[in-house]
Amino acid sequence: MAEVRKIMTENVIVVSQSASIKNAAKLMKSKSVSSLVVAEKNQPIAVINEIDVIRGFVDKKKYVKDILNKEFIVISPSTKLHEVVKDLKEKKIKKFPVVENQKLVGLITETDVIEATRDFTRFQHIVQDVILIVFGLATAVTLFYLSPLGAAIFK
């Protein structure tokens, strides 16, 4: 199955800990994303999404450092997709920053995984349909060949 590299979002939006919650919200709006990676020296220290921002705002928090969400797992671009699916299901972790050579290079979220799995199964289904058609036709031709009508024609 595919590697993380192929399906990850490469254009990760990074926000600093000292940014205000309002600026984080503005960033989410202008970049049309639901998740922001909070990074320090290119290392992810948290991933925040819309509900973290709302919770912080309702609790009258001011800065991103007050709403850090540490529920994430760092993976590498060569991690296999099925390993991510396993963590999604078993550990209920939905955010996976991708790090290569000490550098943040991408992000995978639950939505990315669902879409990738759907594309993959769609591809499998097309292959299966083609095989079925080939063998179906072969069987039909064989049956015709063996039938009295076929025997008369092929003689």
Added chain:
Amino acid sequence: MAKVKKVMLTNVPTLKKEASILDAAKLLVKDGSGCIVILHNNRIPFGIVTELDIVRKVISEGKSLNDHVTDIMNYPVTHVTPNMDLDEALKIIDTKSFRRFPVVENDELVGLVTQKDVVTVISSNLKLHRTIQNAVLVLFILFELFVFIFYKYLGVRR
């Protein structure tokens, strides 16, 4: 084919249309299902407010939390009915850009479905279909093999 009522969430977070944005934000944080249905007269779905609306229309714009929730809600809402087939519901869902749909029966809110839930159930239903297809494929292959061996190697001639 499964119906909408099989996959819908029945415990839908709702607010009256007189509620404030703060009420909506608090309920979103508490409930965690990602959206709130705004009701008219306590029963008819009137609009939907999502996490995205609060972040993009309120927090980033500096809008007051005391304003009416109706200022930021999405409306009119497109709804589905509990006895609709999932295929039919997906057709409606695919024509819209939202992911969450109220389920309405006799002008009353009875549930909520998400695009993700509908798609997941439909694709797991397809699995049975695929298993049958695989069985047919195996039969075809066995038949071809039988014919091949019978006529080629056993030297049987017509």
